[in-house]
Amino acid sequence: MSTPVTVAVIGGGQLARMMQESAIALGINLRALVEAEDGSTGQVTVDKSVGEPGSWEAVAALIEGADVLTFEHEHVPDPVLRQASRRVSVQPPADALCYAQDKLAMRERLGAMGVPCPAWARVDDEAALEEFGARVGWPLVVKTPRGGYDGHGVAVAHASSDVASWWGHGPLLAEAWVPFRCEVAALLARTPSGRIESWPVASTVQRGGVCSEVTAPAVGIRPETACEARRIGETIASELGVTGVLAVEMFVVGEGxxxxxxxNELAMRPHNTGHWTIDGAVTSQFEQHLRAVLDLPLGSGEMRDPATHAVMVNLLGSRSDQPTRALADALRAGGERAKVHLYGKEVRPGRKLGHVTVVDADPATALACARACVEALRGGPDSTDLP
Structure with a gap:
C-alpha cells in the first residue's frame, strides 16, 4: 500500500488539533511537531514528535517524506523555513510568512501597497516614541514587532514611561490609537497556483486582547464595507503571495x-475568527487550509444556509478543572443548535479552552444561546479567572 498524502504541521495547539479532524475526513496523514506529547494536538494525532520549531533537527525529521510543510503559528525562525524549503514545499512560503512574523515589515509593505492602516512609526528609543506621540496624539498603541499574540506584546501607552521596560530588545512599533466603532475579520484561502476562496466577512469582539465572540456574516456594518474588507483581504493575499488560510483583522471607523x-493584524494560518466555519460554512477553514497548501481545488466558503448567521463564543478560562464534566448542563443551556468544541487543554485563567457555535436565522438568538452554553462550561457567570 502506498503512503498517503502527508501534511507536516508545526505546532501542537488547538489549530493543529482541528486540522487533524479535517485530515481524517480527507484521508490525509497529518504529522505534527508538538510542544507536548499530551497537549491539545498530541492527544488526537498518531503521527507526531515532540520538539521545538527552532530546532532544524526536529523540523528535518518532521518533513521527511512529507508532501508539504505548514504551520499553526508563525513562530518559526526564518533560517529554518529557508532550509526546509530546499527539501519540501513550504506553505505559506517564508517570503509571505515574514509579514505575519514581523509587524514592522507588515506595516511597511501594506503602506507601499496603499492598504489603509493606522498611522504608525518605528521607534528605536523613548525620544522617538515621544516625538511620534506629540505628532499624532496620546494614547498610542505600542507593540513588539515579533512574538506577540492574544494581547501579549501590546500595550496602550498614555506616556512613554508606560513601556519603559520594553527598551533594549530592538525597535518597537508605535501606532495611533484608533477610536474604532467595531472590528471585523476577512478570512480567505489561497492556493500556490493563485486560486482564492473567501468566507463572509465576520464581526468580532475582543476581551482583554483575546477574541471573545465572532458573528458571520458581520453585523452592524454596511454591505459596502464588508465588500471592501473582502477586497482588501484578497489583494493582500495575492500581493504577498500568501498560501493557505489568511485572516485579516480590521478596525471599522466612521458612520454611514x-x-x-x-x-490591524494579519495571520497566515487558520484563525480564531474562522472557527465558526466548522459548523456554519460549506467548507471549514481547516479543511480549506489543507486543500490550499496541497494546491487542491478549493471548497465553497458560502454559508451552509444563506438565511442564517453563525455565532462563535470562546471559552476563556473555567472555574472547573474539567469543563467536559459540565457538558450536560452546557448543552441544555445552549439548546439543540449549540455545537461544543473543547481542546483538551489544562485549565488556566483566561486560556482558550474551547468554543461554542450556534447557527440561527437571528444572530441575537444565536449569541444568547452560545453565551449560555459557554457560561455553563465555565462554571457560571461569576468566574473571576477571565482576562
Whole structure:
C-alpha cells in the first residue's frame, strides 16, 4: 500500500488539533511537531514528535517524506523555513510568512501597497516614541514587532514611561490609537497556483486582547464595507503571495457613508475568527487550509444556509478543572443548535479552552444561546479567572 498524502504541521495547539479532524475526513496523514506529547494536538494525532520549531533537527525529521510543510503559528525562525524549503514545499512560503512574523515589515509593505492602516512609526528609543506621540496624539498603541499574540506584546501607552521596560530588545512599533466603532475579520484561502476562496466577512469582539465572540456574516456594518474588507483581504493575499488560510483583522471607523476600515493584524494560518466555519460554512477553514497548501481545488466558503448567521463564543478560562464534566448542563443551556468544541487543554485563567457555535436565522438568538452554553462550561457567570 502506498503512503498517503502527508501534511507536516508545526505546532501542537488547538489549530493543529482541528486540522487533524479535517485530515481524517480527507484521508490525509497529518504529522505534527508538538510542544507536548499530551497537549491539545498530541492527544488526537498518531503521527507526531515532540520538539521545538527552532530546532532544524526536529523540523528535518518532521518533513521527511512529507508532501508539504505548514504551520499553526508563525513562530518559526526564518533560517529554518529557508532550509526546509530546499527539501519540501513550504506553505505559506517564508517570503509571505515574514509579514505575519514581523509587524514592522507588515506595516511597511501594506503602506507601499496603499492598504489603509493606522498611522504608525518605528521607534528605536523613548525620544522617538515621544516625538511620534506629540505628532499624532496620546494614547498610542505600542507593540513588539515579533512574538506577540492574544494581547501579549501590546500595550496602550498614555506616556512613554508606560513601556519603559520594553527598551533594549530592538525597535518597537508605535501606532495611533484608533477610536474604532467595531472590528471585523476577512478570512480567505489561497492556493500556490493563485486560486482564492473567501468566507463572509465576520464581526468580532475582543476581551482583554483575546477574541471573545465572532458573528458571520458581520453585523452592524454596511454591505459596502464588508465588500471592501473582502477586497482588501484578497489583494493582500495575492500581493504577498500568501498560501493557505489568511485572516485579516480590521478596525471599522466612521458612520454611514463615512464608514471605512483600517487593517490591524494579519495571520497566515487558520484563525480564531474562522472557527465558526466548522459548523456554519460549506467548507471549514481547516479543511480549506489543507486543500490550499496541497494546491487542491478549493471548497465553497458560502454559508451552509444563506438565511442564517453563525455565532462563535470562546471559552476563556473555567472555574472547573474539567469543563467536559459540565457538558450536560452546557448543552441544555445552549439548546439543540449549540455545537461544543473543547481542546483538551489544562485549565488556566483566561486560556482558550474551547468554543461554542450556534447557527440561527437571528444572530441575537444565536449569541444568547452560545453565551449560555459557554457560561455553563465555565462554571457560571461569576468566574473571576477571565482576562
Amino acid at each position: 457613508a463615512d464608514e471605512r476600515i483600517l487593517v
